[in-house]
Each structure stands twice: as C-alpha cells, then as structure tokens.
Amino acid sequence: MTRDDPYDAIVVGSGITGGWAAKELCEKGLKTLVLERGRHVEHAKDYVTEWLQPWQLPHRGRGEQELYERDYPIQSKNYAFGETTRHFFVSDREHPYLTPDDQPFRWIRGYQLGGRSLIWGRLCWRWSDLDFEANLKDGHGVDWPIRYKDLAPWYAHVERFVGVSGERLGLAHLPDGEFLPPWQLNCAEQVVKRGIERAFPGRHMTITRVANLTQALEGRGPCRARNQCARGCSYGGYFSSLSATLPAAQRTGKLTIVTDAIVHSVMYDERHDRASGVRVIDRNTKATREYAGRLIFLCASTLGTAQVLLNSKTPRFPTGLANSSGELGHNLMDHISKAGAGGTVPALEDKYVYGRRPTGTYIPRFRNLGRSREAKLGFVRGYGIQGGAGRDGWSRGAEMPGLGADLKRQLREPGPWRISLQGYGECLPRHENYVDLDQEQMDQWGIPLLRVHCAWSENERAIREDVKTQSAEMLEAAGCKDVETYDHDGPPGFSVHEMGTARMGRDPKTSVLNAYNQTHDVPNLFVTDGACMVSSSCVNPSLTYMALTARAVDYAVGELKRRNL
Amino acid sequence: MTSSSDIDRREALRRAALVLGGVLSAPLAAGVLAGCEARGAPDGTWRPRALTPDQAELVATIAEQILPATDTPGARAVGVHRFIDALLAESYSAEQRERFVAGLSDLGRTYQTSTPDQQRALLERLDRVDGEAAPFFRTLKELTLVGYYTSEIGATRELHHVPVPGRFDGCVPLAQIGRTWAV
Numbered sequence: 100m101t102r103d104d105p106y107d108a109i110v111v112g113s114g115i116t117g118g119w120a121a122k123e124l125c126e127k128g129l130k131t132l133v134l135e136r137g138r139h140v141e142h143a144k145d146y147v148t149e150w151l152q153p154w155q156l157p158h159r160g161r162g163e164q165e166l167y168e169r170d171y172p173i174q175s176k177n178y179a180f181g182e183t184t185r186h187f188f189v190s191d192r193e194h195p196y197l198t199p200d201d202q203p204f205r206w207i208r209g210y211q212l213g214g215r216s217l218i219w220g221r222l223c224w225r226w227s228d229l230d231f232e233a234n235l236k237d238g239h240g241v242d243w244p245i246r247y248k249d250l251a252p253w254y255a256h257v258e259r260f261v262g263v264s265g266e267r268l269g270l271a272h273l274p275d276g277e278f279l280p281p282w283q284l285n286c287a288e289q290v291v292k293r294g295i296e297r298a299f300p301g302r303h304m305t306i307t308r309v310a311n312l313t314q315a316l317e318g319r320g321p322c323r324a325r326n327q328c329a330r331g332c333s334y335g336g337y338f339s340s341l342s343a344t345l346p347a348a349q350r351t352g353k354l355t356i357v358t359d360a361i362v363h364s365v366m367y368d369e370r371h372d373r374a375s376g377v378r379v380i381d382r383n384t385k386a387t388r389e390y391a392g393r394l395i396f397l398c399a400s401t402l403g404t405a406q407v408l409l410n411s412k413t414p415r416f417p418t419g420l421a422n423s424s425g426e427l428g429h430n431l432m433d434h435i436s437k438a439g440a441g442g443t444v445p446a447l448e449d450k451y452v453y454g455r456r457p458t459g460t461y462i463p464r465f466r467n468l469g470r471s472r473e474a475k476l477g478f479v480r481g482y483g484i485q486g487g488a489g490r491d492g493w494s495r496g497a498e499m500p501g502l503g504a505d506l507k508r509q510l511r512e513p514g515p516w517r518i519s520l521q522g523y524g525e526c527l528p529r530h531e532n533y534v535d536l537d538q539e540q541m542d543q544w545g546i547p548l549l550r551v552h553c554a555w556s557e558n559e560r561a562i563r564e565d566v567k568t569q570s571a572e573m574l575e576a577a578g579c580k581d582v583e584t585y586d587h588d589g590p591p592g593f594s595v596h597e598m599g600t601a602r603m604g605r606d607p608k609t610s611v612l613n614a615y616n617q618t619h620d621v622p623n624l625f626v627t628d629g630a631c632m633v634s635s636s637c638v639n640p641s642l643t644y645m646a647l648t649a650r651a652v653d654y655a656v657g658e659l660k661r662r663n664l
Numbered sequence: 665m666t667s668s669s670d671i672d673r674r675e676a677l678r679r680a681a682l683v684l685g686g687v688l689s690a691p692l693a694a695g696v697l698a699g700c701e702a703r704g705a706p707d708g709t710w711r712p713r714a715l716t717p718d719q720a721e722l723v724a725t726i727a728e729q730i731l732p733a734t735d736t737p738g739a740r741a742v743g744v745h746r747f748i749d750a751l752l753a754e755s756y757s758a759e760q761r762e763r764f765v766a767g768l769s770d771l772g773r774t775y776q777t778s779t780p781d782q783q784r785a786l787l788e789r790l791d792r793v794d795g796e797a798a799p800f801f802r803t804l805k806e807l808t809l810v811g812y813y814t815s816e817i818g819a820t821r822e823l824h825h826v827p828v829p830g831r832f833d834g835c836v837p838l839a840q841i842g843r844t845w846a847v
Contacts, residue, residue, distance in 0.1 A: 150827075152816070152819070152825075152827060153814035153815075153819055153825075153846065153847060154814055154815050154816040154818075154819065156814075157750065157754070158750070158751055158754065158755050159747060159810055159811065159814040160814065161751060161755060161810065162755065163754055163755040164755050164756060164757065164760070165755060165756065165757045166755075168757070282832060282834075283832060283833065283834035283835075284834055285834035285835055286834065286835035288834070289834075289835070323828050323829065323830050323831075324829040324830065324831055324832040325827070325828060325829065448838070449837060449838050449839070450835055450836070450837065450838060451836055451837070451838040451840075451841045451845075452832070452833060452834055452835070452836065453829060453831070453832065453833040453836050453840070453841060454826075454829035454830070454831050454832035454833060455829060455832070455845075455847065456832040456834070490844075492844050492845060492846075493809060493813040493823065493844055493846075494809065494810075494813075496805075496809050497802070497805060497806040497809050500791050500792050501791070502729065502730055502787060502788060502791050503729065503730070503731075503732055504732055504734050506730070506731065507731055507732070507734055507822070508734075510809075510813075510823075510844060511822065511823065511843050511844060512838075512843070512844060513838070513844045513845070
C-alpha cells in the first residue's frame with residue numbers, strides 16, 4: 100500500500116464528465132488526479148483502425164460472429180460496435196454483472212482513457228424547464244433542485260468549448276445554444292421536413308445539434324465527414340475527453356492521469372466527516388493502493404459510480420457511502436428507442452450527396468407541451484424523433500432479384516431515397532428500478548458484482564406506441580411511400596442513456612446529492628455523471644452532465660476557498 | 665464524374681495513403697491486419713481453410729455468375745471466394761460453417777452435372793424464389809455482394825469511394841458523383 104501526497108482533487112473516471120471535471124479543476128489551479136480503470140489510449144496514435152479502408156478489414160466489417168457471441172454478447176448489440184471499434188468496448192466475459200433472468204439490462208461500456216466519450220453518439224441538447232419541472236408537476240420522482248436559469252450559463256460555457264453545430268429554432272422546450280453552423284439536410288430530408296411542417300403546424304424537423312465541428316475550434320477539426328467517429332478521429336473532428344478536455348487539463352501542468360486503476364471504494368474519515376481519498380486496485384497486478392485527496396469527484400458513469408459508493412461501507416454508512424437517504428442505486432432510468440417508422444421518399448432520382456454526414460435529423464418533442472388545446476394522451480412526458488434519409492446502396496442487391504452483368508449495372512447507380520425515424524422517449528424515475536451489490540460473487544479484482552434490476556413501465560410502453568403511430572403519420576403526410584412501422588423492443592440500457600442512481604434533490608431524506616452535485620452526507624464528495632439525474636427528459640443527456648459538472652466544480656472550488664470543505 | 669471531384673478523390677486517396685503507411689507499420693495494427701496479410705498471398709499459394717479446393721472453386725464459379733467481369737473485374741478476380749472462406753474459417757461457428765458447406769454441396773450436385781445453359785437457368789430460378797425457399801443461395805448471393813463491393817476494385821473502380829470527403833453536400837446532381845458510394 101502506498102500513499103502519495105494528497106491531491107487537491109481526485110476525479111474517478113475519464114469519460115465525458117471526468118474529462119470536464121479535470122479540465123475545470125486544473126484550470127482553477129487545483130492539483131488534480133484522474134483515475135481511469137481501463138488502459139491508456141493516446142489521441143490519434145491509438146486509433147488503430149482509423150485509416151483502414153473496407154478491403155483492409157479482415158472480415159470486411161462483418162466481424163467475428165463466434166467471438167462476439169462468446170466475449171461480447173451485450174456490447175455487440177450496440178450500434179457503434181463492430182470490427183473497427185471493438186477495442187473501445189469491454190469484454191462482457193471479463194466484466195460481468197448480474198440481472199434477473201426475466202429482466203435483462205444492456206450495460207454498454209468502454210473501459211479506457213476517454214471512456215465512452217470515444218464512442219458516444221455526440222448529440223447535444225439543452226434541457227428546459229419542461230424537463231426540470233416535470234417531476235414536480237406530475238408527481239413522479241422528486242423535484243429537481245435546479246431550474247433552467249441555473250444551468251443556462253453553464254450550457255453556454257460547455258457549448259463554447261465542445262463545439263456544437265446546430266440550427267436555432269426558438270423553441271422554449273428545446274432552448275437554443277451557442278452553435279456552430281449546422282450540417283445540411285439532404286434533398287430527401289428537405290422534402291420530408293416541408294411535408295411534416297405543412298401538415299402538422301408546430302412540429303419541426305431540423306438537423307441534430309451535434310458535437311462534430313463544422314468549423315475548426317480550439318485547434319480541433321473541422322470534421323472531415325467520414326462518419327466513422329467511433330474509430331477515433333485524429334483530426335479531433337468530434338468532441339471527446341481525448342481530443343479536447345484532457346489536453347486542456349494537461350496544458351495547466353496540474354494534471355496527473357493514472358490508468359489501469361480500478362477504484363474499489365471511497366475512503367471516509369469519520370472523525371472529520373470527510374472523504375479522505377480512494378482505494379484503488381491495479382488492473383494488471385491486482386495490488387491495492389490508496390490516493391488521498393481534498394475533493395473527490397465521482398465521474399465513473401451512472402452504474403460505475405453507484406457500484407463504488409455501494410462498495411464504500413463504513414460504520415456510519417453501512418449500506419454505502421452517502422446513502423443516508425436509502426436512494427443510492429435507485430431510480431435508474433434509460434431512454435426508450437428502437438421504435439419508429441420508415442418509408443421511401445419518391446423522385447429525386449437525379450440527386451445524391453457528397454460526403455458522409457456524421458449525424459441525422461431531429462423532430463423535437465411535440466407531445467404534452469402544456470399547451471391549452473393539446474390532445475389528451477395516455478402517457479405523461481414525451482419523446483423526440485431522430486432520423487435520416489439516404490439513397491439505398493449496393494447492399495440492396497441482396498434483397499432484390501437479379502444476377503450477372505445486369506445486377507452489376509443496376510447497383511452501379513444508387514437506389515431509391517429511404518427515410519427512417521426513431522423515437523427517443525422519456526423514462527420515469529421509479530424507486531423499483533435499482534442496482535445493488537451481490538453478496539457473494541466478485542469480479543477478478545475482488546469487487547462485488549453489480550446487480551441491475553430495471554424494467555420499463557406502462558408509461559414507456561405507451562410512448563413507444565405513440566412514437567410508431569406518429570412517425571408513420573408524419574411520413575405519410577410528407578408523401579412517403581411504403582411507410583411501415585417497426586419496433587425492435589430492447590431492454591433498458593440499449594439507448595446507453597442510463598442515469599439516476601444517486602439523484603439530486605432538495606431533501607436529504609429522499610436524495611443523495613444537493614443542487615450542486617454535492618452529497619448531502621459528505622461535504623467534499625461530488626457526483627457529476629449520469630447518476631445525479633432526477634428525471635430523464637427525452638433528449639440525449641451528455642450536454643447536461645457536462646454543464647452540471649462544470650457548475651459543480653465552480654461551486655466546490657469556491658467552497659474549498661471559503662474553507663467550507 | 666466531373667474533373668473536380670476526380671481531383672478531390674485522388675487527393676483524398678493520396679493523403680489517406682500517406683497516413684495509412686505510418687499507421688500500418690505500428691505494431692498495434694499488426695493484429696488487426698493479420699487476416700488481410702494472410703490473404704495477400706499470390707494466387708498460386710493460396711489455400712482455402714474452411715472449404716476444400718473444389719468447394720472454393722465452386723464458390724468462385726457461382727460468385728462470378730452473380731457478379732461477372734464486365735468493364736470492371738468480376739467476383740473471381742477480386743477474390744470473393746477467399747473472403748467467404750476466411751469468414752467461414754474465422755467468424756462462423758462450427759454449426760454455421762457446416763450449414764454453409766451442406767448448402768454448397770447440395771447446390772453443387774445439381775450445378776456440376778448441368779450444361780452451362782442449365783446452370784444459368786438453375787441460378788436464375790433460385791434467385792427468383794423467396795429467400796426462405798432457397799436460403800443457401802440467398803446467403804451466397806449476399807456474401808458475394810459484400811465480398812465484391814468491399815474489395816478495393818469493387819469499391820474504387822466499380823463504385824465510388826472517397827476515404828476522406830472533407831465536407832458534406834446534402835444535395836448534388838447524381839451526375840457529379842457518377843456512381844453509387846461504396847460506403
């Protein structure tokens with residue numbers, strides 16, 4: 100066991116929030132240690148598949164099915180997983196967790212420096228008071244201790260550094276931010292957009308707001324429109340901890356990064372009522388060591404952070420550190436997705452696209468906006484719809500009759516324009532969706548296995564149905580042909596938007612964190628990853644995690660200077 | 665294809681090739697590329713691993729019927745049979761492999777005792793029936809398409825490929841691109 104001099108701050112995790120915590124802490128002058136459980140990954144140099152062309156992939160992108168079934172049965176279900184990205188996902192075999200037989204949960208993970216920020220979907224939306232007031236208004240979960248005005252300046256702060264491209268819409272429920280120029284809609288999407296907006300006044304179709312740089316920013320980018328982000332991008336065309344926040348933290352000279360360091364637990368000093376540091380297990384040697392720190396930021400992901408806290412048992416906190424409320428591990432949420440509709444966009448045979456846009460379209464939420472003459476629906480909250488159009492390529496040949504020179508000639512030209520819409524729906528916070536630790540089974544580092552208990556409720560199922568019906572109606576109204584709905588009903592976790600296991604709140608009796616992501620119980624312990632979320636909204640959550648992280652650091656460093664921590 | 669997009673394409677390929685050279689020499693890429701190198705051997709020394717030489721020849725023959733040489737090389741020339749053999753050897757489970765080989769043997773029995781006209785008619789009939797009635801042929805056709813259009817010739821000569829587009833234009837005349845994008 101070794102002890103270094105205490106760090107001013109320890110950040111657990113190097114993903115999207117760990118990177119932000121590191122940057123903000125270092126830039127405020129704190130000597131900061133970032134602990135990452137996975138291997139070191141160096142920007143550009145370690146993006147080993149980045150330049151491989153299709154014919155250079157051993158299995159031409161089809162991968163190794165037998166290996167996937169054995170080692171990656173869960174990870175391989177993620178859309179970004181494949182022959183070129185497998186090394187940025189964990190082996191399910193090496194990193195087990197438990198679920199009840201009839202209640203699967205797909206936990207998608209990337210254990211490496213940069214975490215899942217290397218493989219994320221990159222959509223960046225501000226939440227609004229429709230989201231922050233939702234729990235209070237309909238009684239699900241507890242009230243958020245903050246409102247949009249508290250977070251707005253921090254959204255601007257992170258957007259300016261991330262580089263979010265997007266279109267300003269002037270919608271109260273999807274606030275505009277500080278945007279780089281938007282990516283273009285393609286010809287078919289423009290047609291569908293006009294059709295939907297004409298048939299359904301008040302609904303909009305726009306391009307996503309996305310962390311792919313349409314202009315160079317801070318020495319990064321611009322994005323080169325390859326649409327292969329999850330391989331890693333040495334142009335820095337998209338935002339990740341490796342391209343952006345960790346280098347910024349490094350430039351201060353205040354940052355120390357230690358990889359292969361699995362945090363076992365947070366140490367608690369009962370006498371001073373403070374977290375004193377963290378206990379770490381070396382991934383390779385399995386040796387234990389400790390790091391002391393004055394501030395602890397947990398950014399280990401929603402489930403990872405819950406696991407660390409649940410495993411940090413002390414006489415005062417027998418069920419896990421900072422769990423006087425009993426809510427630690429509870430109120431787990433994800434978004435519903437993988438349901439919607441698709442169709443063919445007629446005509447435009449003489450049009451095509453140049454380049455591979457790394458994102459798609461978005462129809463902002465239009466349900467339950469609190470307007471006076473709104474339809475009464477069988478669910479609360481709402482959903483947004485992601486999508487995109489493109490012309491069929493050569494792969495359509497497998498589904499159509501034809502052989503020989505004639506088939507080859509047909510496939511030399513692109514096929515019809517197709518459009519697909521997919522809803523992302525809000526999930527309610529429910530106490531009975533929770534994680535805890537198994538009493539007997541441990542991983543190879545001696546950490547009790549996480550057990551995940553999570554299921555959709557009636558409200559999420561009702562949202563799914565409305566997503567399908569509305570997606571189909573909008574496509575038909577826009578003149579699309581062969582419109583069909585689809586529903587690849589997936590278990591929770593599938594959307595990789597898990598959140599809620601250490602929620603914020605006004606009351607220490609019903610929440611783990613206060614309005615500044617500080618644990619109610621332990622003043623120098625902060626949680627700023629998805630665990631802190633009180634509700635799930637229907638929009639992708641990462642930008643909100645980033646804004647909350649920057650805001651929490653600002654508060655924590657202020658408190659430290661005021662000698663309150 | 666206009667001359668300007670042609671220049672973009674050549675420039676993109678050149679730049680990618682420059683960086684590619686550096687990256688490929690890195691030891692980390694070696695594992696990823698091991699499979700490619702094994703299949704880079706000259707024709708005379710290639711040996712199938714999952715299929716027998718006769719079965720590989722049959723795959724090459726039928727693949728060539730599906731995507732023949734025209735003004736660009738066909739499936740045999742780009743080594744579709746090698747790709748299929750590698751997939752069977754490295755990716756498929758024993759059960760999937762056996763199912764493929766059984767399907768190939770079934771088709772081969774009829775195919776190899778037929779005249780060229782009958783062979784053509786047989787494949788056309790299998791191609792027209794519903795995929796469930798001819799599951800093996802459907803699989804073979806799909807793998808032939810994958811092997812061909814992801815090959816260097818398939819992607820860059822038969823279709824159009826730009827490794828680093830550099831920008832996105834959402835609505836351009838098809839004539840400006842000329843062909844289906846490979847990716």
